[in-house]
């Protein structure tokens with residue numbers, strides 16, 4: 001795809017709605033994009049979207065996975081004053097939330113709100129120096145009493161999503177927006193399916209857009225039993241560490257924008273299949289694609305569930321570094337994204353019967 005087409009795809013997918021457990025709107029958007037490019041499409045009972053494309057032969061089954069859901073919140077209670085208390089869906093650092101715009105998706109439509117914060121005029125010195133706890137936060141929709149909030153359609157259990165516009169940065173290569181985690185991975189699957197349209201490749205290919213990754217890799221656990229893959233590549237973003245607020249003494253590997261896609265060597269949920277890891281590295285070297293190796297003490301991806309399915313599935317994580325994930329605005333780089341797509345395509349062509357057998361040995 002051209003640079004403009006890729007950016008348009010990223011805008012479409014990141015601006016779509018779909019917090020954990022409420023992925024239907026974004027699933028429809030991705031499904032519409034993939035329908036003409038695939039030979040089969042289904043969902044599992046949890047809502048993960050499974051799209052297939054027939055290759056040269058049945059074996060091996062290659063699973064490409066990315067998660068549909070984005071981090072957000074759920075309404076827990078409306079106060080007498082008409083303010084909305086909430087539960088987080090996925091991991092948030094409370095400090096990134098005060099005064100941010102959000103949208104509540106109600107049965108009657110979208111309600112705009114802001115997470116309230118005290119202005120400096122009435123803030124004590126002690127309060128100003130403390131981080132605000134998530135449990136004390138609330139969404140303000142401008143209501144003056146409970147009845148107004150209820151009349152607006154807000155109900156307990158309604159999902160709340162960050163409100164943020166996709167934008168291309170001045171260098172023409174970086175872009176910012178919400179939900180890059182992991183709509184960037186979903187976009188990569190769309191690009192791979194588009195590139196392979198009308199072309200032959202070794203095994204059968206499955207693109208799986210999972211639900212509820214951010215709350216515990218739940219859709220990966222169910223969808224993998226539908227596909228029963230022989231090998232898996234999980235496409236997910238990772239933390240960019242090229243910002244001034246990342247300390248020199250921190251032990252994690254470094255990943256910077258524009259320096260290539262990231263290949264996961266370790267995270268809290270998986271040590272990858274080493275033969276597959278080495279194959280990714282040699283494939284990248286042969287194709288002249290730069291990549292960044294990552295060893296991350298925390299975090300995890302859908303691969304954490306997929307690689308331990310049945311007797312085990314050789315798996316690897318390939319993603320792009322994103323600054324400020326799990327917030328209203330992340331920043332990523334188009335070169336990393338495009339090189340990530342190229343690397344996955346090169347792998348798809350390599351993962352034939354003999355190669356996948358050798359990974360399992």
Ligand SMILES: [Zn+2]
Pocket residue numbers: 067181182213236237
């Ligand atoms: Zn993710």
